[in-house]
Each structure stands twice: as structure tokens, then as C-alpha cells.
Amino acid sequence: MTNISKTLVTTPKALPPSDKLGFGQYFTDHMFVAKYAEGKGWYDAQILPYGPLEIDPGASVLHYGQALFEGMKAFRQADGKVVFFRPEFNYNRLVEGAERICLEAPPMELFMQGLHELVAADERWIPHEPNTSLYIRPTLIGTEAFLGVRPSRETTFMILLSPVGAYYAEGTKPVKIWTEEKYLRAAPGGLGAVKAGANYAASLKAALEAKKKGYAQVLWLDVEHLGIEEVGTMNAFFVFNNEIVTPELNGSILSGGTRDAIIQVLKKKNLPIVERRITITEVIERLDKGELKEAFGTGTAAVISPIGVIHYNEKDWTINNCENGPLSTELYKEITSIQKGALKDDFGWIVPLTV
Numbered sequence: 001m002t003n004i005s006k007t008l009v010t011t012p013k014a015l016p017p018s019d020k021l022g023f024g025q026y027f028t029d030h031m032f033v034a035k036y037a038e039g040k041g042w043y044d045a046q047i048l049p050y051g052p053l054e055i056d057p058g059a060s061v062l063h064y065g066q067a068l069f070e071g072m073k074a075f076r077q078a079d080g081k082v083v084f085f086r087p088e089f090n091y092n093r094l095v096e097g098a099e100r101i102c103l104e105a106p107p108m109e110l111f112m113q114g115l116h117e118l119v120a121a122d123e124r125w126i127p128h129e130p131n132t133s134l135y136i137r138p139t140l141i142g143t144e145a146f147l148g149v150r151p152s153r154e155t156t157f158m159i160l161l162s163p164v165g166a167y168y169a170e171g172t173k174p175v176k177i178w179t180e181e182k183y184l185r186a187a188p189g190g191l192g193a194v195k196a197g198a199n200y201a202a203s204l205k206a207a208l209e210a211k212k213k214g215y216a217q218v219l220w221l222d223v224e225h226l227g228i229e230e231v232g233t234m235n236a237f238f239v240f241n242n243e244i245v246t247p248e249l250n251g252s253i254l255s256g257g258t259r260d261a262i263i264q265v266l267k268k269k270n271l272p273i274v275e276r277r278i279t280i281t282e283v284i285e286r287l288d289k290g291e292l293k294e295a296f297g298t299g300t301a302a303v304i305s306p307i308g309v310i311h312y313n314e315k316d317w318t319i320n321n322c323e324n325g326p327l328s329t330e331l332y333k334e335i336t337s338i339q340k341g342a343l344k345d346d347f348g349w350i351v352p353l354t355v
């Protein structure tokens with residue numbers, strides 16, 4: 001066990017109304033911060049009042065974008081207990097991402113201890129209502145001040161917490177998505193498979209333009225503007241009459257924890273889930289023939305979000321009359337029931353808060 005020093009707030013903030021949480025608007029009273037320096041190892045692990053970090057203006061994160069983050073959730077179950085959903089999955093993905101962008105990942109024990117102690121310190125922030133949770137944002141940044149282009153020899157690891165409700169203004173209603181035919185989010189050999197901040201910087205302009213046109217997110221295509229990659233902050237699933245398809249992990253798609261959970265649930269139900277390359281032209285052709293029954297996105301923030309409209313080639317293509325489909329409704333219920341403790345977790349995904 002690392003010694004994590006604690007400085008708690010003297011005046012806790014007022015809690016936001018749980019019916020108006022939205023997504024990522026509020027931060028809790030505290031944050032966890034730990035530092036790493038080459039030759040010194042991890043040091044100064046602390047829980048302290050949420051507030052500005054002191055960072056050198058020459059820090060590599062500010063110039064060369066050495067930033068990586070995770071997104072995971074804790075839930076308040078009906079009996080009041082607090083649980084995490086798949087924290088090891090997120091830890092492992094952080095480690096893979098850190099290796100790719102040359103940052104130091106914290107050891108698993110430090111990550112888990114910081115996570116549990118921070119959530120315990122801010123437990124009152126975890127909302128009780130259905131469709132609410134505590135979103136957790138572990139983040140790594142390169143903090144060495146040095147202007148040559150090379151990996152930072154110093155890393156800061158922090159965990160931030162934010163009570164959240166629905167991710168989209170639409171709630172769990174189907175969203176409209178824009179197939180992006182000009183901009184690219186990621187390319188083979190790039191950073192697309194890891195949760196580097198740079199991927200999101202690359203995605204902002206397309207998302208902004210799509211939003212202005214009335215679309216909630218962007219459907220990203222591969223470098224040929226043909227293969228489907230993912231949807232903004234979600235992995236994509238297409239339900240055809242004879243198969244359920246999600247794009248295979250090709251090195252430029254993020255390996256989503258929710259994607260993996262949905263694949264496991266579908267396999268357990270003996271449903272025909274296939275991970276393969278799927279093109280936008282196949283989706284549109286099969287939609288046109290009436291073979292596409294449902295489409296949905298999966299992600300920690302949105303859980304499962306039905307896709308009601310795909311804009312492609314100057315046309316809005318409607319799926320399932322823009323209504324919630326039976327499979328996405330069932331999967332949403334199953335995953336959220338496991339998270340909230342209403343359904344037994346046969347998968348080993350739920351980790352109770354222990355301090």
C-alpha cells in the first residue's frame with residue numbers, strides 16, 4: 001500500500017440537482033494526483049481539494065500533446081453500495097496507451113488504491129437516481145519542461161470525478177449521426193486505438209460541423225473513406241437479419257469496454273455477433289433492402305445509444321423508423337441492471353468499493 005496523503009476540503013460544495021446533471025459539467029470536492037520522475041519512481045500521491053494544477057509552461061503535454069485518459073464509472077446500487085464497472089479493463093487500456101505515447105503508467109496498485117480512496121472521499125457525490133452514475137476520468141500527462149521533441153521523463157497521473165446523467169440531450173432516444181467524408185480521426189499506425197487526447201483534438205472540427213447541421217455525433221470512416229471505424233465516443237454495432245456486426249479492432253479503432261461487454265453478452269445469448277470490416281456502402285445497401293434492423297453505439301458515457309438516422313452521400317437514411325429497437329433496448333437494460341445491482345453479474349465485471 002502506498003501512503004496517500006489526504007487534504008480534505010473544509011467547505012464541501014453543494015451537490016448539483018441529480019435531475020440536471022447532464023454529462024461532465026460538475027466536478028466533485030477532491031481529486032487524486034501522483035507524480036513520476038525517471039530515476040525517482042512514483043511519489044507524492046495525494047488526495048487534495050479539486051483545483052488548478054501547477055504546471056510548467058514548457059511541459060510536454062502543452063506542446064507535444066502527451067496526454068492520455070480513461071473513462072469509467074462507479075454506480076450506487078439499490079442497497080446504497082458503491083461499485084465500479086470493469087476498472088481493470090480501463091487500467092489495462094491505460095497501460096497500453098501510455099506505452100504508445102511514451103508516458104509512464106502508474107502501477108496497478110497505485111491506480112486502484114487512488115481510485116478507491118478518492119471515490120470513498122467523495123462518496124456523497126454518487127447519485128442514487130436511475131440512469132445516473134459517477135464518471136471517473138483517470139488522466140496521464142507529460143509534465144517535464146523541455147522543448148526538444150522527445151518523451152517526457154516526468155508524468156503526472158490524476159483522477160477526476162464527475163456525477164453524470166444522460167450523455168446525449170436525446171437521453172436514450174435514437175441519435176442522428178453524420179458520416180464524415182472529409183476529415184479523418186485516425187489512420188493505421190497512428191493513435192486511434194488508444195485514448196490519447198490528440199485523437200479528440202483531431203475529431204473536434206468534424207463534430208462541431210456535424211452538430212451545426214443537427215447531428216449528435218460523427219460516424220468515422222477509415223482512410224479510404226469506406227470502412228466504418230466508430231462513432232464519436234462510441235463503438236458501432238449493426239443488427240442485420242442474419243448477423244450482428246461490429247467493426248473489428250483494426251488498430252485505429254478504440255477497443256471499447258462497453259463494446260467488449262456487449263460482445264460477451266451477445267455470445268452468452270448465442271446471438272450471431274461478428275467482428276469484421278464493414279463498409280458504409282454495405283450498411284446503406286442493406287438498409288435500403290430492409291435488412292438492417294437496428295444500429296447502435298456503445299460507450300461508457302452513453303452506455304448504448306440507438307442510431308436513428310445516418311447521413312451519407314447527401315441523404316438522411318432512417319433506421320427502424322428512428323425508434324428504439326428491441327435488441328438495443330434489451331442490451332441497455334441488461335448492462336445497466338448489472339451495473340445497478342438489479343441483475344446478477346455473471347461476468348466478473350462488478351468491483352465493490354473497498355477502502
Ligand SMILES: Cc1ncc(COP(=O)(O)O)c(C=O)c1O
Binds near residue numbers: 232
Ligand atoms: C473514440 C471512442 N470510441 C469508443 C469509445 C467507447 O469506449 P468505452 O466503451 O470503453 O467507453 C469511446 C469512449 O470512451 C471513445 O472515446
